[in-house]
Amino acid sequence: MTAERASLRREVRIGAPADEVWAVIGDPARIVEWWPGIVDAKVDGDSRVVTTGAGLPMPETILVNDRLQRRFQYRITAPMFREHTSTLDVIDLDDGTSLVVYSVDAEPSTMALVIAGAAGNALQHLRALIEGAT
Amino acid sequence: MGRKILFVTTDQQRYDTLGCNGGTIARTPVADSLAAAGVRYERAVPQSVVCMPSRSTILTGQHPTTHGVWMNGVPLPADAPSVAELLRDAGYRTALIGKAHFEPFLDPFLRFPENALALSGTTGAGGPHRGFDHLEMATHGPVGFLHYARWIQQNHPEAIGMYYNVLDGKLQVNAEGGGDTDAPQVKANPIPREWYHTDWVAQRTISWLEGLEAHDDWFCWMSFPDPHHPWDPPESEVGRVSWRDVPLPAGYPETAAEREAILDAKPRHWRMWYDGTLVSNYEAPARWVPAGMTADQVREVNARNAVEVELIDEAVGRVLACIERRGWGDDVDVVFTTDHGELQGDFGLLFKGPYHVDALMRLPLIWRPAPNAKVAPSVVSRPVGLVDLAPTFCRIAGVDAADWMQGVPLPFDEEDAQANGRERVLTEWDSELFGVDVHLRTITRDRWVCTAYLPGTVHDGSEGELYDTVDDPLQRHNRWDDPAQRSLRDDLVADLWDSQPPARTERLLLEAPV
Numbered sequence: 001m002t003a004e005r006a007s008l009r010r011e012v013r014i015g016a017p018a019d020e021v022w023a024v025i026g027d028p029a030r031i032v033e034w035w036p037g038i039v040d041a042k043v044d045g046d047s048r049v050v051t052t053g054a055g056l057p058m059p060e061t062i063l064v065n066d067r068l069q070r071r072f073q074y075r076i077t078a079p080m081f082r083e084h085t086s087t088l089d090v091i092d093l094d095d096g097t098s099l100v101v102y103s104v105d106a107e108p109s110t111m112a113l114v115i116a117g118a119a120g121n122a123l124q125h126l127r128a129l130i131e132g133a134t
Numbered sequence: 135m136g137r138k139i140l141f142v143t144t145d146q147q148r149y150d151t152l153g154c155n156g157g158t159i160a161r162t163p164v165a166d167s168l169a170a171a172g173v174r175y176e177r178a179v180p181q182s183v184v185c186m187p188s189r190s191t192i193l194t195g196q197h198p199t200t201h202g203v204w205m206n207g208v209p210l211p212a213d214a215p216s217v218a219e220l221l222r223d224a225g226y227r228t229a230l231i232g233k234a235h236f237e238p239f240l241d242p243f244l245r246f247p248e249n250a251l252a253l254s255g256t257t258g259a260g261g262p263h264r265g266f267d268h269l270e271m272a273t274h275g276p277v278g279f280l281h282y283a284r285w286i287q288q289n290h291p292e293a294i295g296m297y298y299n300v301l302d303g304k305l306q307v308n309a310e311g312g313g314d315t316d317a318p319q320v321k322a323n324p325i326p327r328e329w330y331h332t333d334w335v336a337q338r339t340i341s342w343l344e345g346l347e348a349h350d351d352w353f354c355w356m357s358f359p360d361p362h363h364p365w366d367p368p369e370s371e372v373g374r375v376s377w378r379d380v381p382l383p384a385g386y387p388e389t390a391a392e393r394e395a396i397l398d399a400k401p402r403h404w405r406m407w408y409d410g411t412l413v414s415n416y417e418a419p420a421r422w423v424p425a426g427m428t429a430d431q432v433r434e435v436n437a438r439n440a441v442e443v444e445l446i447d448e449a450v451g452r453v454l455a456c457i458e459r460r461g462w463g464d465d466v467d468v469v470f471t472t473d474h475g476e477l478q479g480d481f482g483l484l485f486k487g488p489y490h491v492d493a494l495m496r497l498p499l500i501w502r503p504a505p506n507a508k509v510a511p512s513v514v515s516r517p518v519g520l521v522d523l524a525p526t527f528c529r530i531a532g533v534d535a536a537d538w539m540q541g542v543p544l545p546f547d548e549e550d551a552q553a554n555g556r557e558r559v560l561t562e563w564d565s566e567l568f569g570v571d572v573h574l575r576t577i578t579r580d581r582w583v584c585t586a587y588l589p590g591t592v593h594d595g596s597e598g599e600l601y602d603t604v605d606d607p608l609q610r611h612n613r614w615d616d617p618a619q620r621s622l623r624d625d626l627v628a629d630l631w632d633s634q635p636p637a638r639t640e641r642l643l644l645e646a647p648v
Contacts (some may be wrong), residue, residue: 008223037244052243052244053245054243069438110240110301110306110416110647113207113567114241114647117207117644118645120643
């Protein structure tokens, strides 16, 4: 049977050092710069509310924002999710490039795919944003 | 002034639902008269049996392997080739009215132009979208961002709750039953007929046609969302076909033992889906178990499907009447087809999936050339594909087919088909969803349908299906392992692999469930 929840992953390799990539990802307000379809992000402590292109407010709780591990983790608390956690890891590849991994665990599984699909597209934009700037 | 083109598609319609193809449940006098005056194809085959890949094939004239939309939820790239673009460049006015689905529907971020377009009007933000000057889009109900949904939301909000909820609370394809038999995706819909999407699509088409200049050449893709499930036509129309009077489909084995024996001779995902132990794709309700479907449910689904087919036929008739009123009757080519079929009770199954049999792969296709072209009516039995539509539109318009097109123009008759060396049509399936992958490659040639399996979650790559469509039109006897057919099978499989189209260099990502 189709699972109630799903765990999905998207990744991109970016031609820039991890610190440079982390400077964008680690700032939760900057998500509007690299995630197409998010038109606004308001951050207040560990809460963030993004607004989608469809005008939907999506409240989130920031769970981890760890500069040392370069890990950003958040939970979407909008009612369309029964459960959600997304994790962004920026991994330095020691050759001037880095790997960004976006993992999403969510129920319902359909929403995990919606988020992962949008994240995959967003990672491509992140790469273009950063490589275009370097 | 050239020939104008009315391209009519439906969604998920079987070959045998039209009277001209032997259907006996729905009355389809408009389609039947088009067939009588034009060319009726007896074996039109899609290159994919789900919407997005198949519709992308229609638009691009390419196989899914080449255009890259390998399953529902993979968006067709914005820069993909488009036959509408070619026609527009040749001076045609172009419109797409109804269901597009080159991009996913489930889009809360509003990332895809199809979903965003209704907010800005009827043209793309940067000009024509995929070659269409004018777009007014719809899908199977009033939810979402498309033009029809917005029209309902703004003008008839009370109708929103009248439709069946296509998705359930967990955003899975809904398994909830309704009607008299509790059949899945069936609901009594009190919506007035004139608010229903079939009539809306026809009315918007008529409105666009009435706005054209008399001398304009035009290409209009009128794309009905029906008879795709949910089966919730306006309740005022349901009495046209009493489900109690509907015979069971020939493809429905009436006893469980018979169904199970047939399914057990096919690759194992058939039986696993029937038993509810494997759902490989998003196109059928995940929580619905086909083995529990009753004969009466099959009857009711077929009855409601027939009502939807009749409403489409009447809607096409109204558009053709408009064309006559405009004085274009002799100059318009009409092409009628669908994107893929529907199991509709065959083998005890409903909906669609990785099942390459006639229920999903034998499509209605009619080409009524412009009467001024003086093409004699005919019937073509050799296989043709939806991949052939784009070059056909080019031929009608007097435009050279582009070198990126992989099909050839549809034949006028059997002799033309033979002269052009038409032998084979290809179909493919790839799906990867929540850890389950299925991959099929199929060749339709001569009287045979042959499917080879690639390794996947429940297949090791040695499986296959081989059906004789003449001696076994219901495809109940899988001849893949029949020693008497071994050399034929080897020949078909070799032909299948030799004929594969070139693959897109970079694989596109799955971005949404559908």
